[in-house]
Amino acid sequence: MALGVGAFAALAVRELLAARDIRRYAHALAGREARFRTLVAGSTDVAVVLDDDLVVRWQSPAAARQFGLSDQDVVGRPFTDVLHAADAAPAAAALRAVLDGCQHVLVQARLRDGFGRWRDTESTVSDQRDAPEVAGLVVHVRDIGERAQLQRTLDAVTWTDDRTGLANRRRLLAAAGELCAAERPGSLLVLELDRYASVADLHGPAVGGAVLIEAARRLRAAAGRDDLPARLGGAAFAILTEAPLVHAFALATRLATALAEPFHLPGSQTVHLSADVGVADLLGAGGAEEALRHADVARRRARQLARGRDGGRVECYDRSFETALVRRTEIEQQLPGVVGRGELDLVFQPVADLTTRTPVGAEALLRWRHPRLGAIPPAEFLPIAEELGGGSPRRSRSGCCTARAGSCHGGAVTGGTCGCR
Numbered sequence: 001m002a003l004g005v006g007a008f009a010a011l012a013v014r015e016l017l018a019a020r021d022i023r024r025y026a027h028a029l030a031g032r033e034a035r036f037r038t039l040v041a042g043s044t045d046v047a048v049v050l051d052d053d054l055v056v057r058w059q060s061p062a063a064a065r066q067f068g069l070s071d072q073d074v075v076g077r078p079f080t081d082v083l084h085a086a087d088a089a090p091a092a093a094a095l096r097a098v099l100d101g102c103q104h105v106l107v108q109a110r111l112r113d114g115f116g117r118w119r120d121t122e123s124t125v126s127d128q129r130d131a132p133e134v135a136g137l138v139v140h141v142r143d144i145g146e147r148a149q150l151q152r153t154l155d156a157v158t159w160t161d162d163r164t165g166l167a168n169r170r171r172l173l174a175a176a177g178e179l180c181a182a183e184r185p186g187s188l189l190v191l192e193l194d195r196y197a198s199v200a201d202l203h204g205p206a207v208g209g210a211v212l213i214e215a216a217r218r219l220r221a222a223a224g225r226d227d228l229p230a231r232l233g234g235a236a237f238a239i240l241t242e243a244p245l246v247h248a249f250a251l252a253t254r255l256a257t258a259l260a261e262p263f264h265l266p267g268s269q270t271v272h273l274s275a276d277v278g279v280a281d282l283l284g285a286g287g288a289e290e291a292l293r294h295a296d297v298a299r300r301r302a303r304q305l306a307r308g309r310d311g312g313r314v315e316c317y318d319r320s321f322e323t324a325l326v327r328r329t330e331i332e333q334q335l336p337g338v339v340g341r342g343e344l345d346l347v348f349q350p351v352a353d354l355t356t357r358t359p360v361g362a363e364a365l366l367r368w369r370h371p372r373l374g375a376i377p378p379a380e381f382l383p384i385a386e387e388l389g390g391g392s393p394r395r396s397r398s399g400c401c402t403a404r405a406g407s408c409h410g411g412a413v414t415g416g417t418c419g420c421r
Contacts, residue, residue: 045062045140045141045142046059046060046062046063046066046067046140046141046142047059047060047062047138047139047140047141048060048063048074048079048138048139048141049128049134049136049137049138049139050079050095050136050137050139051135051136051137052099052129052136053078054078054079054080054092054095054096054137055076055077055078055079056074056075056076056077056078056079057075057076057136058075059071059074059075064114066143067111067113067114067119067143068113068114068115069082069113069114070114073114079091079095079139080092082111082112083109083110083111083112084109084110084111084112084118086110087108087109087110088109090107090109091107091109091123094106094107094125095107095125095137095139098125098126098127098137099127099137101127105124105125106122106123106124107122107123107124107125107139108120108121108122108123108144109121109123111141119143119145120143120144120145120147120148121141121142121143121144122141122142122144123139123140123141123142124139124140125137125138125139125140126138126140158170158171159171159174161230161231163209163212163213163231164212164213164215164216164231165216166216166219166220166229166230166231166237167228167229167230167231168230168231169230169231169232169233169238171228171230172228172230172232172238172240172288172292173288173289173292174288175228175240176188176240176282176288176291176292177287177288179240179242179282180282180283180285180286180287180288180291183283184242184282185242185244185282185283186240186241186242186243186281186282186283187240187241187242187243187244187245187247187248187279187280187281187282188238188239188240188241188279188280188282188285188291188292188294188295189238189239189240189241189248189251189252189255189277189278189279189295190232190236190237190238190277190278190280190292190295190296190298190299191236191237191238191252191255191256191259191275191276191277191278191299191312192234192235192236192237192275192276192299192303193211193215193235193237193259193273193274193275194273194274194275194276194303194312195273195274196208196211196234196235196273197235199211199271199273203265203269203271207265207267207269207271210263210265210266211263211265211271211273212231212235214263214265215235215237215259215263216229216231216237218255218258218259218261219237219239219255219258221258222251222254222255222258223239223241223251224241224243224251226241226242227239227240227241227242227243227251228240228241238292238295239251239255245279245281245316248279249279249314249316252277252279252314253277253314255275255277255312256274256275256276256277256312256313256314257312259273259274259275259312260273260274260275260312274312275312276299276302276303276306276312276313276314276315277299277302277312277313277314277315278294278295278296278297278298278299278300278301278302278314278315278316278317279295279298279314279315279316279317280292280294280295280298280316280317281294281317294317295317297317297321297322297325298315298316298317298318298321299315300321300325301315301321301324301325302314302315304328327373328384330373331373331376331380331381331384332384332388334370334373335381335384335385335388336388338368343368343369343370343371344366344367344368345366345367345368345369346364346365346366346367347364347365347367348362348363348364348365349362349363349365350362350363351363366378368381
């Protein structure tokens with residue numbers, strides 16, 4: 001009896017101690033749960049628990065407050081159902097990577113809220129399948145709409161021309177650099193509106209701006225859906241296309257034709273401009289900057305060949321253009337002071353009447369003998385001299401400057417002419 005009473009008393013004491021521990025544990029658990037609910041309820045992030053099939057099993061109360069999503073809208077459905085179609089596949093791949101053991105995954109996706117609007121979100125994912133209380137993936141979703149809008153604004157300022165809305169030079173070079181790095185085919189077109197500076201000076205900056213905007217609109221209309229039109233600065237534009245050189249030449253022809261059409265501007269004003277286009281191949285350039293330079297060299301060559309003609313001309317880059325451009329630059333640099341250095345020679349050639357075989361006049365032939373460049377024909381340096389503003393002598397159809405015989409150096413010949421060629 002004594003042993004029985006003692007054993008019963010020991011059991012009773014143990015049960016009392018166990019009950020006290022259970023009450024203490026339950027009280028602590030209730031406190032932790034209350035703190036957890038308070039933290040979750042006050043958090044601006046939405047917590048979502050997913051199972052191995054990426055189906056939502058639970059969402060925090062913040063989902064209704066932040067996104068207007070009730071449990072009926074989300075729980076029991078795949079998480080990707082509330083994501084944008086373009087973002088669902090990458091998000092699902094990132095979530096499965098966490099299931100496979102990947103850490104530090106960041107998911108950026110557009111989420112449809114309870115009002116049908118798309119919201120920019122960013123989510124971090126943690127694997128809590130080993131925790132019995134959770135047993136799933138925990139996705140913490142936060143709204144980054146303001147940050148995304150700020151980023152879009154910064155991108156617009158960084159990559160967009162503020163006058164025309166086209167891509168700027170930096171954006172063009174970045175896109176061309178991506179094609180070059182991937183060794184993908186592509187072409188770069190460069191053009192510049194001729195006589196634009198005169199139009200802007202004559203009609204004012206408002207009309208000049210309207211011309212640029214209209215030119216940008218025509219570039220968008222002529223370019224393909226995947227092409228990138230850009231403004232390089234001033235009246236210079238460019239288009240990046242993944243089309244091969246033959247198709248790019250056809251695109252350049254369309255651009256030259258479109259820009260040759262009259263510009264009908266506000267105030268019943270009509271402006272006639274043209275644009276010469278240079279085309280360069282990306283694959284053979286060795287870089288975006290070099291391709292842009294090649295296209296500009298081809299444009300300058302087209303402008304030289306089209307001088308005095310209506311409409312634009314299209315030229316594809318060739319290495320020979322570099323040599324011609326270097327020589328032209330040297331002539332431009334050496335022309336000032338050519339008379340003072342005594343490098344011009346004037347020689348006379350008699351003109352005879354074939355019937356009587358008697359002299360009836362003389363031609364004065366101008367020759368430039370440069371000590372380093374050698375003999376430079378007038379047909380090469382006279383057009384450059386006229387462009388530099390050194391005077392425009394009267395020219396004949398053959399390119400020679402003509403005058404009456406009485407103005408010839410070395411005396412007059414009755415009935416003759418004096419010219420240079």
